[in-house]
Amino acid sequence: xxxxxxxxxxxxxxxxxxxxxxxxxxxxxxxxxxxxxxxxxxxxxxxxxxxxxxxxxxxxxxxxxxxxxxxxxxxxxxxxxxxxxxxxxxxxxxxxxxxxxxxxxxxxxxxxxxxxxxxxxxxxxxxxxxxxxxxxxxxxxxxxxxxxxxxxxxxxxxxxxxxxxxxxxxxxxxxxxxxxxxxxxxxxxxxxxxxxxxxxxxxxxxxxxxxxxxxxxxxxxxxxxxxxxxxxxxxxx
Numbered sequence: 145x146x147x148x149x150x151x152x153x154x155x156x157x158x159x160x161x162x163x164x165x166x167x168x169x170x171x172x173x174x175x176x177x178x179x180x181x182x183x184x185x186x187x188x189x190x191x192x193x194x195x196x197x198x199x200x201x202x203x204x205x206x207x208x209x210x211x212x213x214x215x216x217x218x219x220x221x222x223x224x225x226x227x228x229x230x231x232x233x234x235x236x237x238x239x240x241x242x243x244x245x246x247x248x249x250x251x252x253x254x255x256x257x258x259x260x261x262x263x264x265x266x267x268x269x270x271x272x273x274x275x276x277x278x279x280x281x282x283x284x285x286x287x288x289x290x291x292x293x294x295x296x297x298x299x300x301x302x303x304x305x306x307x308x309x310x311x312x313x314x315x316x317x318x319x320x321x322x323x324x325x326x327x328x329x330x331x332x333x334x335x336x337x338x339x340x341x342x343x344x345x346x347x348x349x350x351x352x353x354x355x356x357x358x359x360x361x362x363x364x365x366x367x368x369x370x371x372x373x374x375x376x377x378x379x380x381x
Contacts, residue, residue, distance in 0.1 A: 241363025
């Protein structure tokens with residue numbers, strides 16, 4: 145009986161691994177591929193996609209990905225006949241217009257690392273330094289201990305004092321921890337990213353592409369999926 149229970153648990157774990165892709169939570173795929181602006185079928189899977197406008201992205205993420213130089217594409221995969229599909233973001237390429245430049249999608253963790261490069265330079269923070277001058281005046285009557293001559297009259301003196309006080313308002317305040325901001329945006333990106341890993345069910349999510357160096361205004365976006373022997377291309381306008 146225990147052996148049977150053990151085998152059932154192993155089967156469930158393996159089944160879950162095939163049903164749910166590993167990295168990235170993804171979003172709910174639309175009911176049918178035809179619900180997307182464009183879709184294509186090849187090699188037993190249907191690929192569908194849509195461009196996410198920059199103003200929509202700004203509402204979903206705490207960082208402006210368009211300003212940072214990235215394009216967000218919603219991609220959905222619909223396997224046919226329980227086909228196992230092993231997804232990876234690096235299997236997707238983007239070309240804009242007729243330009244020769246193409247870029248490969250980056251996963252959420254890589255993108256967060258690029259967006260939040262930690263500055264290793266020590267911060268210019270320190271206490272304020274107070275410099276004060278002092279002066280004195282008085283009357284002396286007696287002999288100089290070195291020359292032995294009598295001194296009688298008025299003397300004056302001056303000096304400089306250096307001390308530390310409160311924090312100088314002109315110095316920058318300590319920066320917020322970059323790791324906290326990076327963790328937040330990384331989780332946001334992961335929550336909506338196209339799941340990676342093996343799956344037999346329909347999945348959907350976002351892919352993050354660096355913008356090519358050369359871009360034509362209002363040009364079509366061509367997405368190519370290289371994860372199967374039969375390449376699939378989507379032309380998104």
